Amino acid sequence: MSLRTVLIVCVIHLLVIACSASSAKDALDSTIxxxxxxxxxxxxxxxxxxxxxxxxxxxxxxxxxxxxxxxxxxxxxxxxxxSPGPAPETKDVLYxxxxxxxxxxxxxxxxxxxxxxxxxxxxx
Structure with missing residues (x-):
């Protein structure tokens, strides 16, 4: 295989991964x-x-x-x-x-x- 063919295959794989990730994120967001x-x-x-x-x-x-x-x-x-007092605001929480x-x-x-x-x- 030529370098160009390998590059095209890599780009296709990256596009598939990117599309799958965004559709998985959308699916997750719709179930929450x-x-x-x-x-x-x-x-x-x-x-x-x-x-x-x-x-x-x-x-x-x-x-x-x-x-x-x-x-x-x-x-x-x-x-x-x-709780004995008001719940802390997020900005006051220390990890x-x-x-x-x-x-x-x-x-x-x-x-x-x-x-x-x-x-x-x-x-x-």
Whole structure:
């Protein structure tokens, strides 16, 4: 094969990958609940997407957790009623293990507390 043929094949493969990635992103965006009915209680689209992906990644069994607006609403109510003061604004949150939000690390550190929340909210 000539260099030109190899280059054309590489470009075609890159285009296929790029098209697949954008259609996969669109498919993912269409499956994430919007939760507009929650109004100001709703999480931002970015945070909801991170949580949704984390739940998908943690789903190891056939009937694992699913992301629903009802779950988001219950979580908001739980935090609102169980915290001694107002929930911190995002800008005030400090991450002890770096600047990026790592949901896997958070889940490991909060495993016991999250199990209590799950039991309290009947999400088990």
């Amino acid at each position: 609940p919007q939760c507009r009915e929650l109004g100001r209680k709703a999480l931002t689209k970015t945070v909801r997407k991170l949580l949704y992906i984390d739940i998908l990644n943690s789903k190891r069994q056939e009937y694992g957790p699913t992301y629903t607006c009802e779950m988001e609403k219950r979580a908001h109510e739980f935090v609102k009623t169980s 002890s293990k770096g600047e990026k939000l790592n949901l896997n690390e958070i889940r490991k550190e909060w495993k016991e507390e999250l199990e209590k929340v799950r039991a309290h909210l009947c999400l088990a």
